[in-house]
Amino acid sequence: MxxxxxxxxxxxxxxxxxxxHWWPARDRFEVMVGAVLTQNTAWVNVERAIEALERAGALDPHAILDLSDARLARLIRPSGYFNVKAARLKSLCRWYVAKGGWQKLRHWPTGRLREALLSVHGIGPETADDIILYAFERPVFxxxxxxxxxxxxxxxxxxxxxxxxxxxxxxxxxxxxxxxxxxxxxxxxxxxxxxxxxxxxxxxxxxxxxxxxxxxxxxxxx
The missing domain is CATH 1.10.1670.10 (Helix-hairpin-Helix base-excision DNA repair enzymes (C-terminal))
Structure with a gap:
């Protein structure tokens, strides 16, 4: 090329x-949430879903995991495919918490981080790279x-x-x-x-x- x-x-x-000035988010975890919610929808819909999570005090991996699947799906309904995305979001949060969150994951080499993200249910190459580039600030296009x-x-x-x-x-x-x-x-x-x-x-x-x-x-x- x-x-x-x-x-x-x-x-x-x-x-x-x-x-x-991308990615439009207040913190790194919100970037990760947005990367999942933006699949197959316009960003304005993602913003509505994120605002609903914030109003519910659920813009946090532990809080999301504490929600019932039905409650999470209702909160992120504006993003579309809400049942599917609720399951994917919970899978990401389980992985994130299990691996020690930002404090641990920020030290992982990029290749290891990408491979691990791709093993999470519902995280494909584009979503993984969104997270790696915009949340972890690694050089992945x-x-x-x-x-x-x-x-x-x-x-x-x-x-x-x-x-x-x-x-x-x-x-x-x-x-x-x-x-x-x-x-x-x-x-x-x-x-x-x-x-x-x-x-x-x-x-x-x-x-x-x-x-x-x-x-x-x-x-x-x-």
Missing amino acids: NKQRLHEIFRSLYKTHGPQ VVDAYTRRLLGRLGHTRAQAPYDDLRTAIETALGPDTTLYNEYHALIVTHAKHVCRPKPLCGQCELKRGCAFQKGKGSSDF
Whole structure:
């Protein structure tokens, strides 16, 4: 993957959208909760669910585990798939508490931390990497549907490659940089939501000059 091209994309996105200040949360555990709740829903719905947990005094791993499954599901209902997410959230909390919470886990090597998260029920690569990047502040690039859409339209021939293949290719090109990964992923999400939509607004896009999709081509600048 072309390092120079990736940096050009980042600079264009940053010029267009400015700093994103992600992840929008008050503490690290809230980031973890948000990473589970944001699966298959808009962030505004996650915010409503988190606010409900906070009002109930349940924005804490022990408090969540003390809730009945039904009560937890009702609290996080705004996030959608609430029964499934309640089970996933409890699994994450059980793991988190059993491993000693932040005080212990913050010392784990990134590879061990990622492998352990992936063993938790309902935690896939994207959710695990959200947690690792935004809560633990480790240099792991988050690949999501927005990343694949943007890179695919820009002409990257491996945009639909297996998750870890694409993640590793991006990380290798950019080098380990937590701050860059944080901002880059946030900018991709913002751009994909507001400009590079399913039906793109190409006339408003800073990247259109080098965009294979806009030119009607399948070639790659990567």
